[in-house]
Amino acid sequence: MPNELKVGTRRVGDFIDFYPDTPEVKVTLERSERGINVTLPWSDPESPYAQWFTAGRGREQISAGPEPLPAPRRVLFYDSHGSVLLIRCWPRGFHSNMMGPGTGRLWARAAIMGVRENLEFERPHGMQTEISGLRAWLGITSWQETASWGTGTYSASLTSQSVSTIEVGEVNGMRLSFQPSWQLVPEEDHDRRVVLDLLRIVTRSAEPLDWDRHLDVHRAIRDLLVLSRWHEESCVVVFALRSDDPIRTIDNKEHGEQWRAVIVAKEDRASFLSRHRQHLVQYDELQVHGIARWLRIRDEFARALDPVVSSIELRGTTANTLLAHTGPGLEALGYLLMLRDGASEKSATRANLRSRFDRILKDVGDVLPFEGSTWANETVAAYNGLKHANRAEPAAVDVLNLWRESVMVVRAWVALELGVPFNEVKERLAADPQRNGYIKVE
Structure with missing residues (x-):
């Protein structure tokens, strides 16, 4: 099994909270319709893990000692399939016996796949999202379709093509661009291939910026599409970048930047609009300068x-x-x-x-x-x-x-x-x- 986190996944592995004195523990990482969480066990109520959930709820530590550390906002999960960095975490929900064992759930707003270090991905240098309806609104495609008819025959072909990135410019301390691409995805049995026509919104910053500061720019593009044809559109984070997380080979040499796959807790993708609905605002009328103007209006x-x-x-x-x-x-x-x-x-x-x-x-x-x-x-x-x-x-x-x-x-x-x-x-x-x-x- 690859290092994936699909809905319905349950994985058991090691837990690292980046505190120096917490004990080793095995946890269960789960992704469900409710979100992403790890289930933490403890054997007695004085465990630091128990304190994350019970402190302030009438279940205080029994013996005198140092003040327990709060639940971390960033933790690492690791098993035989790979590593997962969970960010923007919070404790919610526990069950325990008086003076005995218990379990609690630590929830995460996003999972960064493949990260093995304590990196501040809640403040990335770059973010990529997929916004429903945007590629069609821009009128671009990364595939060329051709068809031919002969005597009693019909043939068709799809050919990938390179489409230039649309550079929007500087927005709120970030460089914004629209990046078309394509992908050919084999299904598990390899009997079928899924052809994807992709368009990703990319923001990049010289300094790390808060997750929501990046995301606000992406959502502003989504909001324009919502107002344009009044259809609910989605904006889903798919990749994040940290400049201190380059690609490294086994000899520890760096080989350029690395975009990490992101799984968000609530990946609510908008349904496809089956019938044509004209946009009130069309890209041909706006072009890049019009999008920049929209972002200023959206802020104002x-x-x-x-x-x-x-x-x-x-x-x-x-x-x-x-x-x-x-x-x-x-x-x-x-x-x-x-x-x-x-x-x-x-x-x-x-x-x-x-x-x-x-x-x-x-x-x-x-x-x-x-x-x-x-x-x-x-x-x-x-x-x-x-x-x-x-x-x-x-x-x-x-x-x-x-x-x-x-x-x-x-x-x-x-x-x-x-x-x-x-x-x-x-x-x-x-x-x-x-x-x-x-x-x-x-």
Whole structure:
């Protein structure tokens, strides 16, 4: 078995927490639908491993002694198949007998495969992710397909091709690029080959940066795709780089940098959109400079855009929750636009909700597939109806439609802010599936 960590994997091996005095212990490494964890055993409650889980929970150490060390944020697992570095760890869940043995679980947000040293991978020099829908949006492929027909015959071939990396430039102390590639993956029985057409987002920094600082840039690209066609997209970390972890041969000579495979705890990849849905914002219109502009907008208007984008992930919730979640984003957008116009913080803060909506509509104009002033009036009334118990509560289907229209307002604003021609935005919104309202079923 190779050094893998697929869902359903359970491996038993050695545990290294990088503390000098903790005893040797065998642990179980597991990856399930719930995440990645190691199960740690102990024989008595004074074990340092027990203290990671029981301290502060009414199960304090019995004898006087040095203060127990906290659970480590980074640990190493090692068995006959290889090594796995677990990062951003925390203890959660244990079972033990009074004055006796027990077990606890140490969970990890990510596993770095093949690492054997105490390296700070939670602060990498580079990160690669796969974002669903991005390759198709860019309109690039690493394969060339040809077909030919003869008399009663048909043949087809796929030929790999080299596609240049798209260099976006410097973003928040990192160099951002889009890197196309291909891969031919044999299945276990080697009877079939899986052809992959890949595109990875790459950020690199001269100095190590926090994991989330890298990831925020990747997620910003995903957010643009979400707003563009209003379909849930995923952003999954697949490789990480540390400059102090080069490729080394058995003679300890260094042979260049090494990208390590990453397994994240929750690898929720977006489902494939089976039917065509046109993008509101198209790459041909943006090019590299447009993507750089989007990243600046994403930073400047994060308080406005975050609630709108994240509302697409609220599955199975109520209409009231959707509007209550998105409403603060609309409020923030109007407020930030007022500040950008030169208004003082005091006057922008005092502006009521309708004034903030009017400021958004000033940019959006009549590009919307519905009447903007009607949307503003009804959304203000519904939003206040949700917040104040002394006002009439709006009907659920009306609230759902106001949430839908509110999202379209923000999507339209983003497209126009990025420089998509007004007539193009209007035409695309008129054909966008989100223009269709929800209907109450009796």
